[in-house]
Amino acid sequence: MKVKAAFFVLVATLISAVPTGAAGESDPVVDNEWALSDPPLGIPSQGVWFSEPVLQPNSTSYLTSFVDCSGKGSDCALNEKRSEHICLTVRTETCATESNISYNAFLPKCKDDFDTNCIASVWLRKGEKKVYGELDSYMPKSSPLHFAGDKKINLPEGRSTSLWRFIKGAVDDRDHLLSVSARLFGSSSEKPFVKFPTPTRLEVVIDPVVVHSGNYRIPAASNKSNGWTITGSYTRERDGSFGSTYLGFCSAVDTGVCARRQASIVGARYGITLRLLDPPAAWLSGRLKDPSFDISFQDGSFVWEIEADPLIVPVASAWIPNSDYEKKFPGTKLSDADGTSWVGPLSRGDGAIRDFLRWENLIGDKAGALHSRWSLESIQDASLLVNGKSLKECLRNERVAGVVTSNAMVFQDSPPKWNSSENAFDYVVAGPHLLPDGQENLGLYRVKLNQQFARCIYGLSDAPLVATVSVIGEGVVRKVSTSSIQSSEGWINLSIAGFTYSSPTLRFRLQAAAPSPTPTPMPSNSLANSSTANGGSTQVIPSKPSATSAEKKKVAGCVKNSKSKKSAAKSTQCVKSAKR
Numbered sequence: 001m002k003v004k005a006a007f008f009v010l011v012a013t014l015i016s017a018v019p020t021g022a023a024g025e026s027d028p029v030v031d032n033e034w035a036l037s038d039p040p041l042g043i044p045s046q047g048v049w050f051s052e053p054v055l056q057p058n059s060t061s062y063l064t065s066f067v068d069c070s071g072k073g074s075d076c077a078l079n080e081k082r083s084e085h086i087c088l089t090v091r092t093e094t095c096a097t098e099s100n101i102s103y104n105a106f107l108p109k110c111k112d113d114f115d116t117n118c119i120a121s122v123w124l125r126k127g128e129k130k131v132y133g134e135l136d137s138y139m140p141k142s143s144p145l146h147f148a149g150d151k152k153i154n155l156p157e158g159r160s161t162s163l164w165r166f167i168k169g170a171v172d173d174r175d176h177l178l179s180v181s182a183r184l185f186g187s188s189s190e191k192p193f194v195k196f197p198t199p200t201r202l203e204v205v206i207d208p209v210v211v212h213s214g215n216y217r218i219p220a221a222s223n224k225s226n227g228w229t230i231t232g233s234y235t236r237e238r239d240g241s242f243g244s245t246y247l248g249f250c251s252a253v254d255t256g257v258c259a260r261r262q263a264s265i266v267g268a269r270y271g272i273t274l275r276l277l278d279p280p281a282a283w284l285s286g287r288l289k290d291p292s293f294d295i296s297f298q299d300g301s302f303v304w305e306i307e308a309d310p311l312i313v314p315v316a317s318a319w320i321p322n323s324d325y326e327k328k329f330p331g332t333k334l335s336d337a338d339g340t341s342w343v344g345p346l347s348r349g350d351g352a353i354r355d356f357l358r359w360e361n362l363i364g365d366k367a368g369a370l371h372s373r374w375s376l377e378s379i380q381d382a383s384l385l386v387n388g389k390s391l392k393e394c395l396r397n398e399r400v401a402g403v404v405t406s407n408a409m410v411f412q413d414s415p416p417k418w419n420s421s422e423n424a425f426d427y428v429v430a431g432p433h434l435l436p437d438g439q440e441n442l443g444l445y446r447v448k449l450n451q452q453f454a455r456c457i458y459g460l461s462d463a464p465l466v467a468t469v470s471v472i473g474e475g476v477v478r479k480v481s482t483s484s485i486q487s488s489e490g491w492i493n494l495s496i497a498g499f500t501y502s503s504p505t506l507r508f509r510l511q512a513a514a515p516s517p518t519p520t521p522m523p524s525n526s527l528a529n530s531s532t533a534n535g536g537s538t539q540v541i542p543s544k545p546s547a548t549s550a551e552k553k554k555v556a557g558c559v560k561n562s563k564s565k566k567s568a569a570k571s572t573q574c575v576k577s578a579k580r
Helices: 002-016 322-328 350-359 391-395 451-458
Strands: 045-050 062-066 100-106 118-126 129-132 134-139 161-166 176-188 201-213 250-254 257-261 269-276 282-298 301-321 341-346 369-373 375-379 400-406 417-419 424-430 443-450 465-473 482-488 491-499 505-512 537-541 556-560 563-567
Touching: 045 322, 045 350, 118 161, 118 176, 118 301, 134 250, 134 257, 161 250, 176 250, 176 257, 176 269, 201 250, 201 269, 282 443, 301 322, 301 341, 341 350, 350 424, 391 400, 391 451, 400 424, 424 443, 443 451, 443 505, 451 465, 451 491, 451 505, 465 491, 491 505
Parallel strands: 045 341, 282 400
Antiparallel strands: 045 301, 062 100, 100 176, 118 129, 118 269, 134 161, 161 176, 176 201, 201 257, 201 375, 250 257, 269 301, 282 301, 282 375, 301 369, 400 443, 417 424, 424 505, 443 491, 465 505, 465 537, 482 491, 556 563
């Protein structure tokens, strides 16, 4: 036991040395109210804004049908009015007759321990203190777009963003209000309709907020186009003030008010427990720092418990006069040489990476500000084959292949891509080289990889694995300050930190460890080491990914709120306590 305890001290010391955000040598200055700068006054210009989206595109739920425009000409979708396709149920209105139905469901708070597709709890953790919030309200409180759930057809209830309150003294000497948006997306093209398949996407966003008054209205289905109407604008007043309909930092809106984002709560980790009937089988991508992630199955639901610190992310914007646009971007042509427009917020996808590389020099290769974010979303491609195997084939009941987090300004919006020539996973990110204060922008990339999924993909069942991580830029391995590899409780945790931008490829590879004639005894649940001189890091992942069957049969205790219960089943049927 003494050897094992000393080993864990070594691991903790190593990981604490890994840079965990965008900061340089000193604590970063975060400005969560920084947004797109004003265009040049009186000069027609084109702009770009690199940032995480702040307002949810539709901050209320909807159930809608849509017309299949295949073979109907280019005007088909343009002539559709979203207001004509809103449904109350799948059996009424256009949803009962048209070929496609989709839903956007903001999940409500769970009614009881047997409810599903809902938020079971939201909490804050400071040090060893873990405090659960109380549901304050929904925003909007009600909407004609809300719809009831139906387990029989795999349709979640659609409510709104929920606000959770932490009273003064519970966490610290202040009141805190958290905006929580947890939403599922799903669709069906089956006729006759029977039930919705597994949802295609899950998103979770948590923001500290204050309620801000202004000329806001509940989002509505557009009666002019195939879109949505929400009153307000992302742009600020030129004097730097916020207009009465400024939406740049609203996480949700109701009539006359918005939930305006605030700075992160100092020293606090945010946590959420979701109960999901049929979660997507996917990778998860997020703006999370040092996340813990637990999965269990209880009372007919998958229970996901996620806790993390907010992650600091660089943001930037730039403008270019129309007169210079075609010179700076050869091969492009402006459709309106006298107009001013901009694109963004951009933060993910191949298009966002290409746009960043085009605009990199124009933004001065320097971030305009730093935002703090806490968000998570599923990313998947149902047709994707990895090493000849499908996602579902290698996931079975776990549903989560891995969790990817990065502090890059922009990143790919797909899972780490399988590189068949290297027998490895690649992930592309991009960002400026400098922070707003001129310090170097040091990159952070972390992967929590489902060990069962990894062994299935590589065709390695019981053998110990060798894991290698590296950063590739312009065809060569680039500088890495620190990297670490761990294995614990069925997850392989890989971390690369301290690399520089602008658009490196982050790579990790697993393979069977070569037999050693004189193996060195080591703990079976966690390993880590610092990076080698060439910027890569290699370590052995033990052959025992989780507890043995004998260990699983031992009585396991669970704690929920202040009540405890025990189970002698092979695996616990209650939610695990969040671990740091």
